[in-house]
Amino acid sequence: MVMTPRFVKVNGRRLFCAHFHNPRVPPRFRVLIAPPFAEELNKCRRILTLVSQRLAEQGCEVLFPDLFGTGDSAGDFRDASWKGWGEDWAALDEWLMQNSAAPRPAYLCVRSGALLLSVARGLLNDFGRARIVLWQPVLECERFLRAFLRLRTVSDRLAGRAESMSELDARLRSGQSVEIAGYELSASMAAEMTPLTLDAAHLAGCAEVRIMEFRSSPNPVMTPATSEFVDSLQREHIEAIGAAIECEQFWATRDVVAPGAALSATMLALA
Amino acid sequence: MTISDQVERILVEVLDLDTAAMPLTAATPLAGHLPEFDSMAAVAILTALEDQFQIIIDDDEIDASIFENVGSVVAFVMRKTTT
Numbered sequence: 001m002v003m004t005p006r007f008v009k010v011n012g013r014r015l016f017c018a019h020f021h022n023p024r025v026p027p028r029f030r031v032l033i034a035p036p037f038a039e040e041l042n043k044c045r046r047i048l049t050l051v052s053q054r055l056a057e058q059g060c061e062v063l064f065p066d067l068f069g070t071g072d073s074a075g076d077f078r079d080a081s082w083k084g085w086g087e088d089w090a091a092l093d094e095w096l097m098q099n100s101a102a103p104r105p106a107y108l109c110v111r112s113g114a115l116l117l118s119v120a121r122g123l124l125n126d127f128g129r130a131r132i133v134l135w136q137p138v139l140e141c142e143r144f145l146r147a148f149l150r151l152r153t154v155s156d157r158l159a160g161r162a163e164s165m166s167e168l169d170a171r172l173r174s175g176q177s178v179e180i181a182g183y184e185l186s187a188s189m190a191a192e193m194t195p196l197t198l199d200a201a202h203l204a205g206c207a208e209v210r211i212m213e214f215r216s217s218p219n220p221v222m223t224p225a226t227s228e229f230v231d232s233l234q235r236e237h238i239e240a241i242g243a244a245i246e247c248e249q250f251w252a253t254r255d256v257v258a259p260g261a262a263l264s265a266t267m268l269a270l271a
Numbered sequence: 272m273t274i275s276d277q278v279e280r281i282l283v284e285v286l287d288l289d290t291a292a293m294p295l296t297a298a299t300p301l302a303g304h305l306p307e308f309d310s311m312a313a314v315a316i317l318t319a320l321e322d323q324f325q326i327i328i329d330d331d332e333i334d335a336s337i338f339e340n341v342g343s344v345v346a347f348v349m350r351k352t353t354t
Contacts, residue, residue: 039311147318150330153318155310156301157333165330181310216284223322252315253287253307 001057008065011084013228017074017092018049018064020056023211027061027102029131029270031095034113038077038148038183039086040251044110044148047250047259051266061100065092078177078184082192092127093124104207106131106270111251112138113269118202129204131207135262135268136251142195152180156159176237200232210269212260213240222243273330274324275345276350281319282341284311302335313323320344326351 004019007129021027033048035041052062066073069080069089093105103124109117114137117124124130140143149168154164168178172190179185203209211230213222222244234242247261272280279295282288286307288295302308316338319327328351337347 073305147314150314151310154313155331157330158310158313158335158338160335207354216287217280230333247313248287249285252285252311 001053003053008092008095010088010095013068013088015068015088015092016066018052020052020062021100022056022059022061023228025059026077027100028061029055029060029104029106029259030096030100030102030269031055031060031062031106031108032089032096033064033215034089034107034109034116035065035070036111036113036251037082037144038218040111041070043253044082044251047262048110052261054267055270058267058271059133060106061096061102061153063092063096065089076184078186080090082115082119082196084118085125089116090120090123093120093126097126100211101234102183104131106133108135108266108270109137110135112141113145114138114198115141115196118196118198121202127206131208131270132203132206132210133266134209134211135197137211137226137229139198139225143192145190145193148180148185149178152178155262163190166247198229200229200236200238203233203238204236206238209238209240211240212262212265212269213242213244214247215244216248216250218246218253221244275310277323278320278345278348279341281316281323285315285319288345295341297340297345301340301344302338308338314333314342320348322349323354 001022001077002019006017006019007014008156036044052064055062067085069075069077107117107130107224114134153163153165153168171178172187175187177184184210211226215227215241220243227242230240230242245265249258250259283290286305321328337343
């Protein structure tokens with residue numbers, strides 16, 4: 001297994017990518033990772049590196065990019081947009097197709113990374129052969145955005161300062177950006193996120209979808225929203241399988257040591 | 272499951288607590304005592320409580336005393352579900 005760090009220039013932007021491959025095994029899938037948002041990416045970076053290594057060992061080629069304004073890529077978070085992220089992610093998909101011997105594409109989308117499938121819809125060139133793996137997908141971005149804004153209101157409240165969600169909403173509506181846990185959220189990005197969803201229509205035409213929910217309690221069951229999403233995919237004649245897996249909620253928890261169940265389920269999904 | 276069982280289950284899940292090493296009681300301290308307890312964890316707990324008990328928690332209702340210990344979270348949920 002070899003990891004090559006590289007900058008890939010797409011749409012005039014230099015994006016840092018960790019490129020994992022195995023020179024000894026002909027690749028079956030070329031896997032493009034859709035990373036999660038803001039602080040969740042930091043908490044997931046270790047497990048995403050681990051899963052990329054393991055997938056490369058079993059014969060996948062994996063590209064783990066930092067989107068514009070995140071990680072080691074060019075740009076500032078406040079200048080990023082979901083539209084731009086979608087275009088760049090699709091361009092990375094094209095780059096990987098040109099530079100890989102793997103016959104089939106796969107997408108490993110983590111949390112809000114799943115929404116990139118909706119933003120990049122129509123730009124992914126080999127979608128009919130794609131296998132999609134969704135980790136605890138965010139299906140409705142409005143609720144996710146509210147939880148993100150809450151990081152600020154709740155930490156202020158815990159520190160004894162009073163700031164309400166309606167004050168933050170008003171600032172964003174007036175075109176001002178808001179800093180949340182070290183990330184400067186622009187008014188335009190908040191406006192883009194509010195109506196963003198992932199539904200069956202966005203995935204129509206792909207080959208297979210595997211949806212994984214992670215709960216740390218024993219014998220977990222899927223949430224009603226995710227079960228309904230799996231049903232809606234099946235109604236669209238997409239081969240979709242959903243599973244609830246006993247595993248730590250690694251995107252929200254600090255210092256997760258070994259989310260082994262998530263790793264093994266993902267290796268099985270891309271075997 | 273009682274409200275207190277359900278709240279404890281959410282706290283264990285979100286904070287990834289090792290209950291075998293340290294069983295939870297109402298007096299188990301949370302904010303300021305657990306390194307895992309940051310604002311991301313607080314938001315995850317609030318969101319999980321909203322989902323589990325089908326309640327809406329307004330930001331104005333939140334202050335540090337709710338997260339003082341396990342019992343204070345249970346008391347908060349009991350107030351919310353009976354009003």
